[in-house]
Amino acid sequence: MPRHDPGAPWVRTRLRTAPTAAVALGVLVLLTAFLAALLPRAVESYESRALREAIAAAPPDSTVLEMTAPQPGLEMTQDAREEALRPKALAAVQDAALSRLPAPLRADPAESAYGVRTGKSLTAEDTYLPRPDGVPPRFTLAAQSGLAAHATVRQGRLPVVEAPVAQGAREIEAAVTVETARTLKLRAGSTLTLSGFPAGTLTVRITGILEPRRPQGSYWSAQPVLRTPDLAYIAAKPPLFYWEAGLLLAPDAAPALLGSQGQPEKYWRFAPATGQLTAPDAPTLVERVASLEGGPDLLRMRDVAGPTAQLSTGLEKVLGTYTTTRAAIAPVVAVAAFGIAAVAAVVLVMAGGLAAARRDTELALLRARGGSLRGIAGRLLAETAVVVLPAAGCGLLLAMLAVDRARLLPSLLGSAAVALLACGTLPVRAVVAHRRPRAHRERDDLAHARPGGRRTVAELTLLVLAVGSVAALRRRGTADAGDLLVSAAPVLVGLVAALILVRLYPLPLRWAARPAARLRGVVGFLSLARAGRAPAAVAALPLLALLTALTTAAFGGSVLAGVADARDRAALLATGADARVATADGTPLPAAVTRAVRDVPGVRKVTGVRVERATYGGEENTVTVVGVEPDSYAGLAREAGLGAFAADVLKGGGPAASPAVASPGVAERLGREPRRIVTPDGAVTVRITAVRPRTPAVPDGDFLLVDAAALPGGPTVLLATGTGLETKALRRAAKGLDVTLRGEERAALSDAPLQTGAERIYGWTVAAGAGYAVLALVLSLLRAAPERAALLARLRTLGLTTRQGRRLLGLEALPQALLAAGGGVAAGWATVLLLAPGIDLDRLALPGAGAAQGAALRADGWSLLVPALATVLLAGAVAVAQAWWAGRRTPITHLRAGDMR
Template sequence: MTEPLSPLGHGDVSWIRARLRAAPGGAAALAALVLVTAFLAAVLPRAVDGYENDALRDTLRQAPLAGRSVTMSLGVSRLSVPNGAEELITPQAVARTEGAFQQVVRKPLALDKTQTVYGVRSADATPAVDPGLPRPSKSLNPQATLFAQADLAGRTRIVSGRLPGPGYDSAEDTSVVEAAVTDRTAKVMRLHPGSAIHLQDSFGSDLTVRVTGIVSPRSPENAYWDAGPDLRAPTLITVRPRPDADPKFYWHFTALISPDATAALLGLHDGAQVYWYHPADIAAFTARDVPAARDRISALNAGPDAARLQELIQQPGLTVEEEGLAGLLTPFLRERAASQPLILVAAVGVGTVAAVVLLMAAGLQVTRRRPELTLLRARGIALPDLAARLIGESALVAVPPAALGLGLALLLFPVERSAPSAVAAAFVAAVATFAMPLRALAAARRPRLEQREDLIAVRPSRRRTVAELTVAVIVAGAVVALRQRGTAEGGADVLTAAAPVLLALIAALVLLRVYPLPVRLLGRPAARLNGAVLQIGVARAGRAPSTAALPLLAVLIALTVTSFGGSVLAGVESGRDHAAVVKVGADARVQSTVGLALPEGLDARVRRVPGVRDTLGVRVETGQILQATNTRYDVLIVDPGRYARLTRDTGVGTSFPAAALADPGRGPAPVIASPRLARQIGHGTTTVYTAASALDVRVAATVPETPAVAGREFVIVSEASVHRAHPGAVSSATRPLTLLISGEHIDGKALRAAVRGAGARDVQVLLRSEERTAYGSTTALQSGARGVYLAAVAAGAGYSVLALLLSLMHNAPQRRALLARLRTMGMTGRQRQTLAVLEMLPQVLLGAVGGILVSVATVPLLRPGVDLTALAFSTSTPATDVSAAVLRTDPVSLLLPSAALVALACAVLAVQAWATGRRGEGTELRIGDRA
């Protein structure tokens, strides 16, 4: 190769082939690394899309028809529309309105036309006065709603009788209408073909419904049968006339009339209601469409689409309801927005670590091929020709594995979008293709004399110092801007996600600068000790290698991302625990739901329940109003000493100042109030009203929260003060309304049995363990985000281990030569292993300690930008107090990964030293070698 060859010529291809044949192991290892990295990069966006889409579709499937639909409604009565009301509820008019709506709907609001349900129903349920109908409570008549939906014949099978017709001969005679009922309705309500149902409302409207047939649904799961809560079967309704009265029950059922008989509904006082349910197309709805779809729904309610819809149908009373699908999408967007910063932090962190590992692999290749590159340059190859050969070689190794990784990701994770995955895999292929050629060109551009890689200049170059200071200033400015901004901009952004990387970069620069100093200081006392192992180990450890920056950066980022994940999980668990304690107030709680005192024997029965340690009766009187500010608050009547012990056991609030409630014997009673209420009351006195009577009080102390009441303002007064002020009060006015129970592993079934055995009625039994379990039942979105993040953390840990191994491999030849030479000088195998560990241990400890420090700094930095509320709680299990669901430093997540990394490095070094001794000196030492 005396003359340079043109790029991509025959010689280049032969050279590339020869290079790959010469080092097949290295090429295969790099190809495997690129394959795994490209696969992970392509999988991440598809996995996120996958779990978000699955969570959205699962939410839509579980919702009732009205909850997952864009609903239109139109109220029609003879009062609201004196003339032409019948024309608005004919099948033709209802169908025309549906056609106009379909013209207005635009993508990405995906609605399932095959599941659309529309029709006319009676605006309100009407009592049925026939004596033969079942009445669970004799004083309450059953109530009926009439539905007229299209295609009744196609949706039902006739069990007996026939389908209904109009039931009247002229539009003026609409007092009788025909109807069909389902088989389950007929069984419960004792109906059969020929039965007559007389509907009479309180305004004197009268309508006779003749049952012509009994039908059964062809497809009960179809949205057609979900338009009403009891289209398929009656519903037993519970009512309570007064809070302290026994409940009463009545049946509500549905009768199906012909769409041509809707004029009969206008005979009822409230008239008819036309409805259109447009359920979401579950298969076509994706999570990325949710924000735009919600905007489309808003535009249908009040916007350009609403104006166009009114222009097409000319019906001013028509409304598009704000609830339904829009109400379902809002909590989904909130949970999705809460998980996005978490996923983005993992993606940026793991992506940076993967890129660093690819750069390290390229640097290792360049280091081992430096003599070859020097020889090529000496023989006259031009830099462009060398670049073409190296790029061709790298592309041949990197591009096919990256394409294979992308293909596997597309195959294993089928979702709608593929562009983000393709871009991620292409980026990985580009980094793997150009990293080694660029490093090689930088090394070959200016040939230099061979020198040891484990030495560093006493005074770093000015160029390096300026570059490091520039990077440090820019990164520090970004971190300060992030800290000052907090959550003002909301949502997930790259700056928030890059905070661990930025902190790790600053830490790496600082640690590399200060690292040699303490190690070299340790070398002075080590030199005075007997034995050469410690002296040589400390001396070699003090020579900071010039290649330590990338491995240190990779280790710092991976440890930070791992620790951040532990902080997230710790914050979620702590928030759920605190919310459960705040909601219950103790380990268990028995409280009256109607304001009646608990039975006198309840306390003794509950104490005998397995697991119960102590009980405390508290009287909580709600609905108090501070007249000066119109603030609502609760009055708590407690035993101060026992209540202080309960507060201490639960950990809710600060230490309870029981001494402040000591009754003075005369004058206003001292109370403890919530801070906001205490400020409103001031230093004077006020009057609180209890069931016993009025009580003059003054604020003696404040506490921010208290176990017996959650999320409300409160005043706590001593039982002694109440009895002093009202010695003759009846016992029912001072007995507890709430029983707070302490204990471990309380048997909930036995507790409820004890409450029933004591004769307690209208009470609610809460257990902290059950509430905590309810908070732990995560939604599909929460579990999906957690799974993706944990997988990303695992990948980051794997890359950090790989970075450590590449770092050890970089200096492996020199280390093996040194150990072999020391073996010829009589050093034992155990001493060589100790020396290998001592040489690299300070650098590994540097990464471990630095990772801990960066992780500790990351948690308070990211705490304002990461909302754990939506990750810890869901709309189905809302929490009374969510303030504790914040990022918390988790000691296990800080120490365990760092300790594992140190242990792995020590094991690898010890094995390397042992293998060097097994191979012998001849395989490691050559004439002219230097170590």
């Protein structure tokens, strides 16, 4: 016969008796498990996206892997040397090399190529070609595979080889790109005479003009000279410039390059495929690239490409930049992750503790009737696991559906930790509370509770940990994502604040209860007495959860505020105003442009300045001089917060010297005595009357401000301010001039995947912290709902009115809500104040930030006050709702609750 399971009737009975509590626990576990499983997947997802974008956005010539081998040596026969350069032999090496690329490196076949090229450009002797400084142009010749698939013929045809080309050929065909043809005045049918060949010269006939289909792809941009001519120079005094360009040969024409002074070489180019790369691949990628450049993988490549083959790439620099940025951001994200994990854990423990407190009488009765601790714990574990395990599994599944293409193990561990904590809290709490059977429960009123020695030791230990974590964070900063002591600093500060408030909570209750007892009404006294009669253990858990959640939300909101401030500041420093209009060469702006910009919708004020370079004390000493209209420009500097000064500082100059405002560096070099500076339009004598660190016209460098009356000529830069600027209208008014918008600069700082992903994590932290705070408050209020309803029914039979009953429940919930709100504001402010010196927000706020950029953590008023006020309002709303619900039922219904007669 099958063995009877005595736990099944218990579980079934409990679920039928308290279905609402089971559903609430399941929802809590599902949401928490979802967050625990989603967080590592979200972090890995944005880090992987950042890795792929870092490689894709980098210049192809710095990410492509290029393997080269010199032309075959003279120890081979001429036929063998020519065969080694033909497409069939090169393609065989390409296929073999592709199969030997070590994982996770993968090549994109569409953008990869192979062929033969001249390692050194060859001089063209034709006199009709452009010669900037009288130096003839030079050409790089490349017989590259896949030309037809990557270019569109705009004129003529592709180069072909009608008869086998051998070393010493006198004439071959080639094609050039549209840009090369336009720059060097070439067309289909043009001929070029190149020197440096065994036969003397080589005639190259241009058969076609090509338009690259993906000009920014690796095929064309890995060696940009094949696509776009470049001005090179000969090191001389002065430098002599000449054109460098590329000629695209037919692949079968490669043997014609043998023996030339162009040092021909074979090459195989592998464009990295980024579609399958993930963040955990980054360390392996660095190792594989190093091995390909000078390790075992290079030896395997030489087995197919020859013993002299070399592989080079700039991919390790791209990966290094990505790794450095991720390493700088990850510890800051770890602080947020640790905070929300601690809040979730505290709320789960609180939920289990409140459930144990609600069932205290039932469990005490079981112990009094001979129930063993093991049996009670097993049954509680069984009834909890039936609800928790499916909920945790659903949370994990939802996280996997929300974010795909991430590792399963971290998410599985996160959801398993949530399930373990949710399953174990109720049994452990019950075993600890009912170690010995008791006939009755001693009073444990919050207002009269005296903490024991064990609690004091635990609190002191937590205080020491909090002090150590704050000291470590301020000293070491967020340099290591695995430093748990540093990551736990905000949470530990919040926990210490919560424990302090729990100890202080009884004091105001005692102080307020005495005068309230002398009042004529009973509502005030009863509410304070009820708040003080709450069990200490039950009252401490909600306060602990609320303070931790509010502190985490305040810290996360402050981080987001600091990031936003840093980006706003960086965008302002890039423009100096809301919009900046300037000419590319620094020439004066037409007067019509100034009038048109003023008429653009949204423009409130336009300030014109003249920016030019001046010298002093010799040609080698230069300074940026800015001619401004004092009143208008002083107002702009004051509004922008960039070196505000009084307009009178620039006024009142005489023929001896013009007043000037300088940056600290310029003031140090020029001094305060009158100095003569030479501008392109003449000499000016200036005297520095004020020093400011920045100014809108030159927000990121040294400057010297003078009255525009001292500089002849019109403005070269327009600085416009206003709200709701119409971008298209402004660019139309600028008529092709350089336009820089503060809003666009600000948006560009928010597009980097690493920064955006980390910022989103902090946004979730704020939302989740506020949500858990609300949940903790609601759970604590709902736990006592039946008791409050019964109390209200008894008091109503004694003459308490409905309005008084609502006031009673509201005032009873108010002390805890006010304490949590005030404590949350204070703890959040103190956390930010203590931890600000150790939190580095530069890399999080500004993509590519190197040295300190001034992104500082500051307390954000909205993040501190909004959750706290919401806590108070919600507590009042729940209390009023409870009173309203209790008022719908008759007092006799509440008083006979549980009576089976």
